[in-house]
Amino acid sequence: MKCSTLFYAAAAVLAGSAAAVNTTSGEPVYTGSKSFPTSLFPSMYYMPKKMEQEPRPVVTRETGGQFPDLLNNPYHLPTSPPANEVLMPSPTEQCEDLDQVIHEVWELFGQLFRKDKASDAPLCNICRTALHSLQRIARADPDLVPDLMSSICESLNIFGALGWKQECKRTLAKNVYGGSITQVLSYANFTGDAPDAQTICAQIPKLNICDFPTETLSDSFLNDWFRGQRHPPQHVVDHWKQLRERAYGEGYDASKKLRISHITDLHLDGRYFVGGESECSWGATVQCCRINSYNSSVYHGQFVHGQLQPDQIAAPANYWGASRCDTPWSLLANSMEALRAVGGDNGYDMTIFTGDLVAHDDLYRYSRDFVKYSEQSIYDMIKSYLKNTPFVPTLGNHDTNPENVMAPAAPLPDGTSYKWDWDLDYVSTLWKNREWIDQENVNDIHKHHGAFSVKPLKNLRVISLNTDFWYCVNMYNYIHSSNPDNSGMLRFLTDELIEAEKNHERVWIIGHVLSGWDGKEALDRPSNLFYQIVSRFAPHTLAAVFFGHTHEDQFEVFYFNDNGESKSTSQLTEHAVSVAYVAPSITPYTNLNPEFRVYHVHPETYEIMEFDQYYTPIPEFEALVKENKNHGPVWRKLYTARELYGDFHASVKSHTYRAGVALNNNRWPKNAPLNGTFWAALTDEMEQRPELVKTFSEVQTGNNPMASTCTSKACVVNNICYMRAGSASLGHKCSDSYSTMGRG
Known part of the structure; x- marks a missing residue:
């Protein structure tokens, strides 16, 4: 934006398009x-004097010790990883021709x-047969599988072909992904037409x-699923109609709106190395801004140990953060300071967090x-x-180990379902001790x-989901995959x-991995x-849904569908x-500016009436250090949703x-919520x-100059498709x- 959000909105109305950013x-x-x-920590392992490296605070465990x-x-x-964190199945059957199967x-x-x-054989049949053969090995001698997969992966350059920045041998080791993959191979149903x-x-x-495989759910399934009530009872519809009329009628009072903040994808990187390479090569390392x-x-060869010289670094990692790296301690603390400051003297009525604490690595x-x-x-x-602000968190796909995976509570062999109790115990105790849950x-x-x-x-009832259980990378979701809710x-x-419907409550759903896009x-x-x-x-009981995960500013519209097939x-x-509402991240990873969001919420319907997006521009970070400024990053209001999109x-x-909403001089009226209808109408506009x-794509990354913008016809068409x-x-x-x- 060349000026304030108010001018930005006015320019859009007058010119029929948004101003350049x-x-x-x-x-x-x-x-x-x-x-x-x-002062937030008992002591420091390391505290820099001149921003030469990141602080390393001493963190006390919830269970005691440091x-x-x-x-x-x-x-x-x-x-x-530690050797005692291995996940592997037990052998269950004989395989006399094991060498031949290999x-x-x-x-x-x-x-x-x-x-x-x-x-000329159909690839799908080949793939299914390969999995069945791997299953025979996994059930006969599971310890063979990780090494076998590593060798095949390296020989055929499978990770390279799929565009993955990982090492086959280390990634597929049994104490990383190899153990979980071997469990899935052992437990899944690969017989006949099983999906x-x-x-x-x-x-x-x-x-x-x-x-x-088909997604279609039968009428009998849906009748059973919704306890014989495929549609809301009439009294629920009538109550919702009356509530809306009262909430948005002539007595609408905008001053009574609640203020609820939304943070997501913090990705703290305690291993962030100031002066390290912030523009690392694809395939060289997974994570930039590390010592390796x-x-x-700039540097030719395979760098493994030691530390590169300044002339071997293309773009040194800044103390405050970098566009292709996760959040250093300095930026995390600054972000929390900004969040509190924007809340003002009255703070927030609630904060939601939609997951991902741990660094990419x-x-x-x-x-x-x-x-x-x-x-x-x-x-x-x-x-x-945030002190005593009500806080509702959810688990992200990185908030576990191995990352992305967690077995469901459904019974599985070898006690697999309980192998994540270490994480659930720890985080639930932590949340309870901070009085966020009971x-x-x-x-x-x-x-x-x-x-x-x-x-x-x-x-208001807020339901927090662990969306690892529909995430495609969570390999345990491929066991009994015919069940849409294993x-x-x-x-x-x-x-x-x-x-909630019985009690005429309003509901928010929060989760990490988005359901569509x-x-x-x-x-x-x-x-x-x-x-x-x-x-x-929705909309009678469910007011809104909130996700994170993509690190970018996006949204998904839901349209009515009750035939068991969403694609129709x-x-x-x-x-x-x-x-x-898919909120953008605090982490800059990748090519983003750090952001958080504040919703203005109707106190009865709990629909979003407005939201403000805040960011700090990474291009300003270099001057903060080089010019030895006496302050940290500056946070700005990026846009206000109604001003940006309400024309x-x-x-x-x-x-x-x-x-179907009466406009005011072609603009969305102030007493109408920014609900599914608003965002659907925006896709029409x-x-x-x-x-x-194009404007959407610019704010999608917080206006980071390293990011792309959407200008081609194909990009426009497909982005509207994602939004729907x-x-x-x-x-x-x-x-x-x-x-x-x-990231594109």
């Missing part, structure tokens, strides 16, 4: 302190991944090996202590800054592996919604069931029932405005004014080439 503009709202809040400095010392990166596996994977494939093998093969990126990060255009550098350290230190800091919530977290429900405000999480959600994150069947649940309870949804604005003049002119999608996709199968209808502006 200046990447370091916006109304300043808070200037951070230069000093680190050492986390060791070695866990996050940037000079000493771990090379493997040979078959090599041949089958060769047919799938060799560039000179000569086989587990097809689901796995369909999910392999780029290769299009198998079609996705390098850029192959090579999978073999994770450990249980690495996860606990991030949970402990960040939640301690949040409590220090013992009943703790019990729910254990029973539903992370899901729980709280009532933090009058007549974890029981969506059963818990539905029962909570039914109870480009279809690359959630699995089809559980996200389809979630879509049916949203359709059933009629995506007309008059059918919109809800919206998922529908092009839809009115083209007679495509279908929201974008079809008439494609330049709005609340399930994975709807996302599959869009090309995934334009789904991210930062």
